[in-house]
Amino acid sequence: MCAFDLVVLGSGGGPDETNLSGYLLKPREASWEAGIIALEAGSGMGALARIMRKHPEIFSYQSPDQHVTQEEDDRRHYSARDIYSMIKCFLITHAHLDHISSLVMSAGSVGGCRKRVYGSLQTLRDIEVVFNGRVWPNLASWDEQEESSRLLYQSLQPDKKYMPISKDISVMMMPVSHGMDEQGGVIYESVAFFIRHDSKDREFLFFGDVEPDSLSRNSRNVEVWQRAAKKVGHSLNAIFIECSWPSTRPDETLYGHLNPQHLLAELTVLATEVVKVRPRPREHCPPARKRQRVVSNTSKAPGVLQHALDGVRIYITHCKADFDLARPVHLEIADQVRTLVERDKLGAEIIAVEQGMVIAI
Template sequence: MHCYFWSFLLALLVALPARGQRTEPPAFTVVPLGVKGGIEEGNLSAYMVAPVGSSSYVCLDAGSLRQGIENAVRNKVFSVPADTVLRSYIKAYLVSHAHLDHVAGLLLNAPDDAPKDIYGLANCLTTIQNDYFNWRAWPNFGDGGNPPALRKYRFRELVPQQAVPLESTRLSVQTFVLSHAKPYQSAAFLLKSQDSYLLYLGDTGADELEQAHNLRAVWQAVRPLVKAHQLRAIFMEASYPNAQPSTQLFGHLTPALLMQEMNTLALLAGPDALRGLPVVVTHLKPTASNEQTIKKQLAEANKLQLKLIFPVQGQRLEF
């Protein structure tokens, strides 16, 4: 009888959710419009995010827009036409950095878009305005620069560490500077909806290789949210397999470097706090061998028992 009792108790404990796994209702809806780190022009970094139940989204980066939206419509994520999603559902863009694989969709769809805000760090907005919206590379859809300014988009500069509300949404954002092949800057966005958070990191190199402390500053900032189980997900890149030489990473991460950074966060927040935490792996360089190797290496290195998610264009996620 004693043996049966302990067997029953062990089975019950196994069935219980591990500490750190979430049982509360989802707080965020995420629609990936593009998930790759290059080559596939119609599937580049872009993620629509809104509080669950809202149709007022922000778009985190905008490498690809229309193809992702059309895939989402086909998948019945949206019940309205793609043009309505582009013009009305996306209320603003948050651009981590101005590399083409993060802004091409925004540029190409600008003629058909509705007026809205583009949020970003100062150097990112300056690049978009001066190098793209300049009447040489593309018409000036911005609100400054070479005249005439068409004022389709209003540039909203984000100050690092400062939390600001995102107009026409129920979200706010806090921005952190990242190093993407030093000295080039990228950004991380910490989105808040009520008492829940979602962390999106643009392209970034590891602190160790970038000789910076930018990622550690992000981990310090989110540590209390992880400990309180308020951080619903981390979006973070793994562009190359571990065999990629460090001199040819160009400010990107490998599975080993991603897990190294997660271990830094675990040291700050406690390893149990990370168990079951969703980590959405972004920006994989799309060759079949690369992707399979990256996924295998991440799975093998996942000692923290993170919930690894590989997003698919046009398929909704909830956190």
Template sequence: MSSEETTSSRRRSTRSTRTATKSPGARPPPSIRKKKNALKEDNHTSTIVNGEVVEFQPTFEIIVLGSGGGPLETDCSGYLVKAASSSWEDGVLALEGGSGLGALASILSNPTTKASTLFPGLRFPPGYTTPLLQAAHVFSFLACYLITHAHLDHVGSLIMLSGSVPPKSHQHTQPPTNAISPSKEAKVTHPRPHVYGTRRMLVKLSQAYQGGLWPELGSWVPDREGDTSTPQSNGNGMGRKKRKVEEQSVKGPNGAVDVTEENYDNSCLLFSPLSTERVHRPLHPTLPISLLTYPVAHGCTSKHTYQSSAMFIRHDPSAITQSTPSTPSSTSSTKTKGKGREFLFFGDLESSYRSPGEQNVDVERGREAKELNDVIWKEASGTYKDGRLCGIFIECSYDSSRPAHLMFGHLSPPGLYHELKTLASFVSKTDERPLKGLKIFVIHIKDALVPHPSGRTAREIIMSELNELEAKGQLGVEFVETKQGDRIVI
């Protein structure tokens, strides 16, 4: 790993490699610095555990397809994730689906971005020389989507790509040999990625697949073992109990076709509800990833609080139960590298924080947000103290001048820092810099459409405010501005 990849995020260009390798704060003694520099050359990373530097090999590689929060449709939430010790061919997790294939093609069309730099070790087949074909090749390794909530800036690309997920082979799109009486294998001519999320989120997403907004391309998979989720209305007054009856007539929530032996082959993506148990569960059978999901509040509708999700995404080689062509050669090394390390990824969320003079704005939702968020921070505090927390991806949509009644279920720098102080309180009430070494990847910044009087962009203002809060608060965190086209190694 070059020294260029480990410099401060503030000195990197929009499309660059970001590697979480060094911890902020006091400069370590020369012996530790020497050891850390040697490790960097061997593609290692480090973290702080009980005040000591602990070295790890990188656990995850993340490509940022989009990190904005709107209003630009060209930069919405979308990330490609894989285990650092696995190859891209082993399978890719699409975390959020706001930006996708088109965004990657646009990134690769930039003259300063090389596919070999963004996807080191990935070889493209002969003829895959255009940005679109190279992006399609990467997406051919898509194993599944993981979605925090169903707002369009998080699922727009997913919907558009339904039915057109690039095949793993050009043979995939050829017609069957026997056009009159094709075999069952010949009928299955398209990939069917799973879409994972809470049942409540998937019910909302499935509304796009009723034939009006998009063709009826979605199917429901049977409930996972141990799913104890409570019945949820699907928007038509029908909950899970009703859906069980509908399964017999090959219908699922909101009219989405349910998975049966007869109609499974007609679907182009599979709605797969996550377990609500508070334990890590395997995500997809081909990925060394397990997941722990919590609900968060994200504003409200005319009927109820709108739920988003926070997800602890853990490197877990034991989660692989189905091999891919290149899995056998990679899993042996995967089992000893970074096992158990995880990052925390938030969908959109709100805080209980209110600025002076606004304490009476949305009081009930503030209480609800605190109750939900505190549970997550307690879990994160244990992971951090164990040295397993690679970083936190969390939104900061607006700057601090945004009034509370116009936040629409989002965070500003004071709200974000308030949440981090809550995490710090669970870690230690006495230590100085209790979150020393923790990387906070700032996402979902909403770009301004009118110039700011200072001449600065929304991103510049928000990052400046966050750094000023840290300069005063001294939690020990490092804020990293996450940009479209970044390659993040943690």
């Protein structure tokens, strides 16, 4: 049973400015008109317009859970501007430009209701720097009463609680590390969101940019994996996570991001946590055990982790565009991740996220 519809406005991590992290989200049973959550806001209205020219039916698709009258159906000839004005709130992982540029660019022209901008306090403070009246006019406010501001900041707390952000949707935010400043002193913070459909009790995990725990001075991914592990196989079967670089990228130049080897290591931690919390099967001696060991000797992961992530979909995001390659880099990177995950038989399905994709979660 799916609980969400998600349209990918952009899924790259730069330098291609036409394809940056931006996703439109709604509960599956609701219409887009009832209110959209913009998850990240790198690519926005321009990307949306191009996607809608290519796929004019993209927002009129009716999921089986939806109940739409003929009259409502007839009205569904939306423009990119119409759709963008249906955004009720933005949910932002961190304030790097590739995650907020369309939030800024559209702030003065977008229609519809006043939109809340959810993020950590630090993320919102960083966005404020852009809306300082010089880089961009100040179009956002902290004051609920200040009706003239198109955007309203609302910070989320890293308190491990779910906060309702839209009808039937709540979010739990967990901080993660995303590299260090030039001097190597301060760890830059991003977040992972658990996004839950409250009445269906289904959720997915969405990572902002993130560095490997094995290289971090503040390793916080493990805590996210521990949380996720309890839900895998029950309420959670979809994880969006970055893999910015291909496998040739050395550790020294990851700049707070993952490559396929490190993503595999992270998924192995998740698999380990899943095995820990799963009820143990009754002790028995499988007759084919010896042979299985011989067959799996190419795998580096312990046999107990095999198939731990069966049924889990890993959506690969934020691949850094490489204009010198003939083949799109996100397909290349997803293949590299898939090869490693299959070698270790973790069981997860690896999907390359692409601009214009519609994903049912």
